[in-house]
Amino acid sequence: MLDALLRYMRPVAATFFALLALLTPDNRLFLERDAALSAISSRGFIEVATRNTPTTYYEGRHGPTGFEYELVQQFAAMLGVSLTVDSQGNIDDVLDAVRDGRADFGAANLALDPIEPGILYSRPIMAMQPLVIHGPDIATPETPQDLLGLKIAVIKNSGTSRALRALQEKFPKLSWQETDELEVTDLIEMVEKGELDAAVVYAHQFKINRLFFPDVERGFALGKPQSLVWAFPKSNGVALLQAANRLIARMQHNGKLRALIDQYFGHDNYLEYVGASIFIRHTQKRLPKYEDAFKKAARRTGFDWKLLAALGYQESHWKPRATSPTGVRGLMMLTNATAGEVGVSNRLDPEQSIRGGATYLKHVKGRLQEEITEPDRTWMALAAYNVGLGHLYDAQKIAEMRGGDPYSWADVRKALPLLQKRKWYSQVRHGYARGGEPVIYVRNIRRYYEILKYVDRSRRQFHQLGKSDDTFPQTPFNTVPPVL
Structure with a gap:
């Protein structure tokens, strides 16, 4: 039986190899590129070489994020595999990893360079001026x-x-x-x-x-303008490149790529301080709707309700249907994952959002080291609410490396912006972070908090005179106590 099978297979194999010899180089490449995609499918993951930068990939307060990180996630999902991220030191390292086959492709704010040896580039993803x-x-x-x-x-x-x-x-x-x-x-x-x-x-x-x-x-x-592109190894054929081009073309056609670009690069920074006079107007027009919810959440968690209100204003300007550029939603700007952790079923319900945000802040505060005392403990909890506990721990380590006190907000505040510098973030666990952001974030909240305390104190004094809120003056409060 075996001999008969072998006699049958010999001419079939001979015919196959004869046909293979007649294939054009392009057709041979077709077989190679099928093999490259099959290898990725067989192992169940695709590996991207990238860089730890704010426009590509970094760890945000709720996990990995970044413009190109979101795109490569969608690419992996389209291929039906998981994603492995290999963060490189610079652009040359990314291209070398792709060229040498240590990564399946590169996505690292790369500009199209037709003369780069050993590299094929995707179709343009966005223009870079x-x-x-x-x-x-x-x-x-x-x-x-x-x-x-x-x-x-x-x-x-x-x-x-x-x-x-x-x-x-x-x-x-x-x-x-x-x-x-x-x-x-x-x-x-x-x-x-x-x-x-x-x-x-x-x-x-x-x-x-x-x-x-x-x-x-x-x-x-x-x-x-230059073209932002992905890099693929020339030696692996073109199947993976073509798959990437299909994804990019589809997202360009359905508008999702434009929406993602706007999400990351089309908005002014929400950390801009609105100014005391605008804030006071909002305390009189918007805050009364949510004041009871803030007070209820404060009783549950032990925070001053005015601090929670200041946090809510920094997050959403007290807009219950707010959505951030990165997709967090609601008055306290919770992700789906965080909302699930704190028992929030509807992020757009202001009472649920306020309760959830206060609960999450209490959870973060509880995970800080016992050596941190008030008020620094509260300021560090707010910083971690913004940037994530991992990056706060990294900033504490940097503060200590620089001879500072890791339990002092004054020293950690100086260390946080260093998470934007490769010299420092390369030495800590969680890598790059927009470390200047939590510093501004906490400073803004403290300013709003001081104004709320002033307004609340003034209102109580007004009530002691037997007057009602209806006659409370539109206070032209234009000076804010200095906050660092």
Whole structure:
């Protein structure tokens, strides 16, 4: 029986290999690319090389997040596999990991570079406009010629230097530095401190970081936009690349890609302080609807209701149907996961949201070290509500590494922004974080809290005079006690 089977199979095999020899290179590639996708399907996961940056991938307060992280998650889901993230140090490392086959593809704010050896690029995902930014001590550069003689830096292989190289043909004296040791936030900080006169970054990168560096200003758009793309190993054929292109095309067609871009890069930062006079108007128009809910949540959790109200205002401006750019919802801005943890079935119900937010804040506060005393314990709990406990622990470690007190808000407050600097976040467990954000977040809440205490005290004094809330004056309170 076996001999008969072998006699039957020999001519079949010979015919197969004869046909294979006649295949064109493109057809042979078809077989190879089927094998590449089959390998991913067989092992059950796809591995992406990326970078730990605010525009790509980082750990947010409710887990991994980032514009490209969300996209690659959808790619993995389309392929029916799980996602493995390999965070690299710089763009060269990402491309090397892809080229060498240590990652299936790369997604790391990569700009299309047709001459990059060993790499195939996806169709464009979004346009990235190079932007000149400058410090406060120089005149605003308005033309390329204004860049001559300035100390300028860019991130190596990010694509921003191409516009400078194009200019160099016309202005041979134009010079700049390229670095792979720093990230965009480092460059912006160096511009603010005067260590650089200017830098060239992408407009979307500057937009999401501008609040942390208020003295850095826009100059002008430099050259044509670059295309953000994903990188694939040329040696693996084109099946995976084609699958990625189908996902990108579909999301472009149905509007989901535009919505995701707007979600991450289309909004002004919600941390902007509204000012005392606007806030007081909101205490008179919006707060009365929710004051009882804040007081009820305060009795359950032991917080001052005015602190909870200040937190709610920072999160949503007391708008029960608010939705953040990252998808958290409700007056206290809870994720689905957090809402489930604290027993909230409807995030848009203001009473449920307030109760859930207060419960979650109490939970976070309870997980802080016993050595942290009040009021620092409350400020650190608020910071963790914003950035996540893991990043707060990392900031405490950095504070200690710098000779500070990890249980002091004053020292941890100084350490949190360092989570935006590769030198520091590479040394701690949870990596990059928008560390300047919780500092501003807590400062804003403390300002709102001080105003609420002032208003509440004034109202009680007003009541002691036998007057009703209907005649309570529209207080023009324009000074806020200093809060750090």
